[in-house]
Amino acid sequence: MIERWLRPDLRDLLTYSMSLSPEDLAAAYGVSPERLIRLHANENVYGPSPRVYAALTHGAWHQYPDPQGRTLRRALAEYTGLSPDWIALGNGADDVIDLLARLLVGPGRVALIVEPTFEMYALSVRWHGGRLLTIRRDEAFRIPLAELLEAVRRHRPAAVFLASPNNPDGHLLPEEILRALLAEDVMVIVDEAYFEFSGHTFAGWLPQHPNLAIVRTFSKWAGLAALRLGYALMHPDLVRAYDEVRPPFNVNLAAQQAALASLEDRDYLLANVARLVAERERLYQALQEFPFLQPLPSQTNFILCRVIGWDAHRLWEELLRRGILIRRYTSPDLRNYLRVSVGRPEHTEALLHALAEIHREASHVRS
Numbered sequence: 001m002i003e004r005w006l007r008p009d010l011r012d013l014l015t016y017s018m019s020l021s022p023e024d025l026a027a028a029y030g031v032s033p034e035r036l037i038r039l040h041a042n043e044n045v046y047g048p049s050p051r052v053y054a055a056l057t058h059g060a061w062h063q064y065p066d067p068q069g070r071t072l073r074r075a076l077a078e079y080t081g082l083s084p085d086w087i088a089l090g091n092g093a094d095d096v097i098d099l100l101a102r103l104l105v106g107p108g109r110v111a112l113i114v115e116p117t118f119e120m121y122a123l124s125v126r127w128h129g130g131r132l133l134t135i136r137r138d139e140a141f142r143i144p145l146a147e148l149l150e151a152v153r154r155h156r157p158a159a160v161f162l163a164s165p166n167n168p169d170g171h172l173l174p175e176e177i178l179r180a181l182l183a184e185d186v187m188v189i190v191d192e193a194y195f196e197f198s199g200h201t202f203a204g205w206l207p208q209h210p211n212l213a214i215v216r217t218f219s220k221w222a223g224l225a226a227l228r229l230g231y232a233l234m235h236p237d238l239v240r241a242y243d244e245v246r247p248p249f250n251v252n253l254a255a256q257q258a259a260l261a262s263l264e265d266r267d268y269l270l271a272n273v274a275r276l277v278a279e280r281e282r283l284y285q286a287l288q289e290f291p292f293l294q295p296l297p298s299q300t301n302f303i304l305c306r307v308i309g310w311d312a313h314r315l316w317e318e319l320l321r322r323g324i325l326i327r328r329y330t331s332p333d334l335r336n337y338l339r340v341s342v343g344r345p346e347h348t349e350a351l352l353h354a355l356a357e358i359h360r361e362a363s364h365v366r367s
């Protein structure tokens, strides 16, 4: 009924985005929401620093927050080794990505992405009326450099969005690919949402490359997914331009205080990251033992698995029935893959137990 008032170029997008919440899914599969093990969204199962709770007991909640987030940007400067004028804030990395798309890729401009990757790049580009140019990774999730450079030279995109490590495969962006792209004088946005898990960053390249922007988040390493704090590291001129198109209070005070408290308690949080990295390696080894799973090595807090000889969606359902929610995909290139976030050791045990049970039952049916 309201369709005729909507932007025609957004109509098909609007029918796509209706997905069920974890609570709805749990209910549909007869699992009580409190019992559901959430390994679908790469959340940090250890949660925030205890200092975050203390930092949120007080605050000038009745006043607008500092629109420049100066205190937090100073703390982030110390954390990243850059100065505050190289740092821009957002309401989560999603917001940073969206604001960069708003700033760089408007109507009539092209953005290049390499699929499969984090879905927000494509969504934001389309929301802002930009045109999406897509090339694909190969079957080993490698980026085809020659094809990428050809696309850049032919279409001169206003922005190239890449994640390092990439979601969903967990692989780092190879240095030679970024070097080649930056030499083409295009704007490259590198999403380092999982930086603390990979320990690898391109931040050191920023001073030499004004066409590089790096996106980070507190959702993963600091366990602040619900509070929403993301940031970009980029040339001060870009930070200023970004600030011109940003709603002034996009980062609320609670998020700013929580991020500050997290940075003050980084040793505690990085110990949790180390725990998750160790658990990731244990989970990776254990998943390899199942003949129907081929896990990919990962530099993040998740593992992508190719599913062999089983329907991935059926396996996903069997796990959900047993109270474990992981990530499945509908796109043709990922239809046979499942992604699982790394949890606590007891989550790994529950997952392995469920997989063993599913395997046993399937073998029983077959024999």
Ligand SMILES: Cc1ncc(COP(=O)(O)O)c(C=O)c1O
Binding pocket: 041, 042, 091, 092, 093, 094, 095, 118, 163, 166, 167, 191, 193, 216, 217, 218, 219, 225, 228, 229, 230
């Ligand atoms: C590559 C990547 N970038 C960004 C995000 C979103 O981060 P935020 O919670 O800060 O919006 C995610 C979340 O899954 C991600 O995987």
